[in-house]
Amino acid sequence: xxxxxxxxxxxxxxxxxxxxxxxQFLIATISPKxxxxxxxxxxxxKDTAFDFLFSLTGVDYxxxxxxxxxxxxxxxxxxxxxxxxxxxxxxxxxxxxxxxWFAAELQEREVFDMFGVKFENHPDLRxxxxxxxxxxxPLRKDYKDEVNIIDLIK
Amino acid sequence: MVxxxxxxxxxxxxxxxxxxxxxxxxxxxxxxxxxxxxxxIVKDLKPYCGYIHRGIEKMCERNTYPQIIHLTDRLDYxxxxxxxxxxxxxxxxxxEIEVPERVKYIRTIMSELSRLASHQLWWCVMGMDMGALTxxxxxxxxxxxxxxxxxxxxxxxxxxxxxxPGGVMYDIKPDFQKKVKDFLTYFKKKLPEYNELLTGxxxxxxxxxxxxxxxxxxxxxxxxxxxxxxxxxxxCDVRKHCPYSAYDKVQFKExxxxxxxSLARYKVRMDEMLESISIIEQxxxxxxxxxxxxxxxxxxxxxxxxxYQKVESSxxxxxxxxxxxxxxxxxxxxxxxxxxxxxxxxxxxTRNSKIADLVAIMSSIDLVIPDIDR
Numbered sequence: 001x002x003x004x005x006x007x008x009x010x011x012x013x014x015x016x017x018x019x020x021x022x023x024q025f026l027i028a029t030i031s032p033k034x035x036x037x038x039x040x041x042x043x044x045x046k047d048t049a050f051d052f053l054f055s056l057t058g059v060d061y062x063x064x065x066x067x068x069x070x071x072x073x074x075x076x077x078x079x080x081x082x083x084x085x086x087x088x089x090x091x092x093x094x095x096x097x098x099x100x101w102f103a104a105e106l107q108e109r110e111v112f113d114m115f116g117v118k119f120e121n122h123p124d125l126r127x128x129x130x131x132x133x134x135x136x137x138p139l140r141k142d143y144k145d146e147v148n149i150i151d152l153i154k
Numbered sequence: 155m156v157x158x159x160x161x162x163x164x165x166x167x168x169x170x171x172x173x174x175x176x177x178x179x180x181x182x183x184x185x186x187x188x189x190x191x192x193x194x195i196v197k198d199l200k201p202y203c204g205y206i207h208r209g210i211e212k213m214c215e216r217n218t219y220p221q222i223i224h225l226t227d228r229l230d231y232x233x234x235x236x237x238x239x240x241x242x243x244x245x246x247x248x249x250e251i252e253v254p255e256r257v258k259y260i261r262t263i264m265s266e267l268s269r270l271a272s273h274q275l276w277w278c279v280m281g282m283d284m285g286a287l288t289x290x291x292x293x294x295x296x297x298x299x300x301x302x303x304x305x306x307x308x309x310x311x312x313x314x315x316x317x318x319p320g321g322v323m324y325d326i327k328p329d330f331q332k333k334v335k336d337f338l339t340y341f342k343k344k345l346p347e348y349n350e351l352l353t354g355x356x357x358x359x360x361x362x363x364x365x366x367x368x369x370x371x372x373x374x375x376x377x378x379x380x381x382x383x384x385x386x387x388x389x390c391d392v393r394k395h396c397p398y399s400a401y402d403k404v405q406f407k408e409x410x411x412x413x414x415x416s417l418a419r420y421k422v423r424m425d426e427m428l429e430s431i432s433i434i435e436q437x438x439x440x441x442x443x444x445x446x447x448x449x450x451x452x453x454x455x456x457x458x459x460x461x462y463q464k465v466e467s468s469x470x471x472x473x474x475x476x477x478x479x480x481x482x483x484x485x486x487x488x489x490x491x492x493x494x495x496x497x498x499x500x501x502x503x504t505r506n507s508k509i510a511d512l513v514a515i516m517s518s519i520d521l522v523i524p525d526i527d528r
Contacts, residue, residue, distance in 0.1 A: 023458055051374050055475060055490045067337050070462065074388065103377035106498045129204035129527060137211055
């Protein structure tokens, strides 16, 4: 499918989607409540068939928290990027896509560990790299750690 | 009668947990696996990572792009050259810089030598894990010759940092082509020895056939790429689908097997070694003359936007995702590590197999732990 057809398909699934295009990908920003239905439809429809989730990233755009999904189809060879963002920094919550793409299970744990984003219906949401009792979310822009991070430029 | 009694006794056995790691000779790094065993059958497996987490993604947010290259060496240290190439290609494509042909040939030859060295280390460690200690000495003996070539040309054996945005750091030495050709002649005579030792060995084949089966749909869903994914029939070679550097000028095959077990993954890597030798032979005599680098500005700033670059490292698809706000540091950088995805499939592969098979399966996936933890 071309970028135009993908735009139409995603707009029909999520009415308030915002699109931008760069040289490599078509990027669609949707709200978290539409995320699960869009993801399921993109994987299961025969003409999109996005079965390969190759990257799941968390980004801290002050003041919102965003999760970026890079999708590719192994049969039809097209790619798309879906972003879901929330403004709530105290209790950010997204639906989990673990049952659609198995790769999401460990990657969502990493986003939870580093940004504090909770994923509903995740089978085992706990920290993966930091200690179990660590306080704070290291990759957020407002993370302060006097002991471990040395600020050479004051 | 006897069968039913044995079944009843097995059902009555309690499940118990044992720890494999973090210090263990077969986990190839610091990884802890919590295995739920019933008798000798593995019921469940949970990996615990984070023992070598260094916060590389956070560190890169305050480093400039040439400094980031030095940190990518230390991710998957066995394919250091391919990791460096990913960041350099991302910067060059974002700034729309065309590198000279000589640079592309040198980078491709170094990548394939890196892949050969990585597969040699994988082969010698796979044999050692199963108990065949001779393979350890054979593999390392031959790998030393590649490391000598690297040391003379790049300055380091394992941690290379030879690429830089715009080209390579120094030109190749005058005897580079002769040394690489001598190595290839020597290695082509040794590769049949490798096959005699392990590939045709009945004990090895019986231990690996059928162990750790993963289907093609599961491999795609878990994101298992590289030789582990190609052993299940998932065609994912980045060198074929999105060619970069000099890969569009060479002829080579993408190796695919469809059985999906450890023996298929083993055979994919053995055949890939032959393909790497053939790629180097096609390129080594035709390196064009020219500059070894393009002159870049002293401070590199990427235009505002998002960029993604992938390369084929020895273990799978290594990707770099950069969000830039127009400054000299990236706003967010993420390394898509192939070993992280391969590890997530380990649980599915080892369900209901014996614990002795777990060692064979882990060495056929070929994990490097610092790449998981970053």
